[in-house]
Amino acid sequence: MGHLSGEHLYEIFARQKREDRLEHIGTISAPNGSLARAYAWQTYDEQKWFEMVVAPREAFEAVNRDESPFTVSPAEAT
Amino acid sequence: MSQKGTAGYRTAVDVPEELHADLASLLLSLADNKRLLGMRYAEWLLGAPTLEAGIACSAMAQDEWGHSRILYAMLKDFGKDPAHLEHEREADEYLNSELLDEPPAEWTGLVALNFLLDAALSVQIESLKDSRFEPLHYKVRKVLEEERFHFEHGRGWLARVAQTDAGRAALEEALEPAWISCLRWFGGGSGLVVRLAEAGIADAGPDELRARWLDRVAPAVAEAGLELAGVTDGSWAVPELDWTGWDPARRRSGEGGLNDETLAAVRGDKNRTMLMD
Numbered sequence: 001m002g003h004l005s006g007e008h009l010y011e012i013f014a015r016q017k018r019e020d021r022l023e024h025i026g027t028i029s030a031p032n033g034s035l036a037r038a039y040a041w042q043t044y045d046e047q048k049w050f051e052m053v054v055a056p057r058e059a060f061e062a063v064n065r066d067e068s069p070f071t072v073s074p075a076e077a078t
Numbered sequence: 079m080s081q082k083g084t085a086g087y088r089t090a091v092d093v094p095e096e097l098h099a100d101l102a103s104l105l106l107s108l109a110d111n112k113r114l115l116g117m118r119y120a121e122w123l124l125g126a127p128t129l130e131a132g133i134a135c136s137a138m139a140q141d142e143w144g145h146s147r148i149l150y151a152m153l154k155d156f157g158k159d160p161a162h163l164e165h166e167r168e169a170d171e172y173l174n175s176e177l178l179d180e181p182p183a184e185w186t187g188l189v190a191l192n193f194l195l196d197a198a199l200s201v202q203i204e205s206l207k208d209s210r211f212e213p214l215h216y217k218v219r220k221v222l223e224e225e226r227f228h229f230e231h232g233r234g235w236l237a238r239v240a241q242t243d244a245g246r247a248a249l250e251e252a253l254e255p256a257w258i259s260c261l262r263w264f265g266g267g268s269g270l271v272v273r274l275a276e277a278g279i280a281d282a283g284p285d286e287l288r289a290r291w292l293d294r295v296a297p298a299v300a301e302a303g304l305e306l307a308g309v310t311d312g313s314w315a316v317p318e319l320d321w322t323g324w325d326p327a328r329r330r331s332g333e334g335g336l337n338d339e340t341l342a343a344v345r346g347d348k349n350r351t352m353l354m355d
Contacts, residue, residue: 006238006241028130029128029130030130030234031234031237031238031241032234032237032238033234034230034231034233034234034237035130035230035231035234035235035238036234037227037230037234038134038227038228038230038231038234039130039133039134039231041227041230042133042134042137042138042227042231043130043133045137
């Protein structure tokens, strides 16, 4: 995963029904948005989704923690 | 809802006699191309540049086979035997694009099939979404929903490979024959696509379909900095096409056909003993 140069991590959010909230369902490595959308849809295909969206991990800004979003530092993990 | 405010055809029986052969030929062409394209996707399950691309090829192969199965089944109503169509034809009876005659040697060749040929098939299928032949309506919508992600996959790989000079050169080499082949695939000034458009089975003839296809694929080609016929300095137009050797009935170059390995695989020759009943 991510072994090719120029890859980025994309966070995937989805909901099954219109009234559901978007939930974070996973992360995918892709070189651009087109491939992130294709991979997300084709990888997380066990459910019939009402909506799926992806965003590059870099787009997320930490609010309360110093660590990068979606990561857990060794100190926090214990 | 049908085009031109005219009555729709609810079954194959309602389709006028003079349109039968053309409509059956269009469905068979789409079925054959999708069956073979699915095979080409499947061949990259284990050799794709990334794990994710292999998974995507698996998903796209399943989609294409699903689409071809639906189309072969529809041909039953046109007096064709789906089992014969799927397992008993010779190479010259397949209505496939010459791009599928043999497997692409490189990943860029698969990208060419994914981005250009798969899009050409989708443009043709989209022209049937409000067809007078009503059995197509629901099936076309389902196919196009899945094809959306095939297009994203092709476009994404085009952009990815085009990031380097070497990648762009490899892409141009792979895309050039596919580019001309896809432009020709929609057909010339006469032929079944013209007749089906005039009859309201499809909503456009060859020239309009070519323009739609170009508008779909050319922006990414231009953005990637690739030089292909008709694409210059960020704008595009259908280039002059050479129709030498064109076979309007098979919608392909008249010469050649599926190679032996492809024919054996697509017919399921190794499983013939299980097809006896």
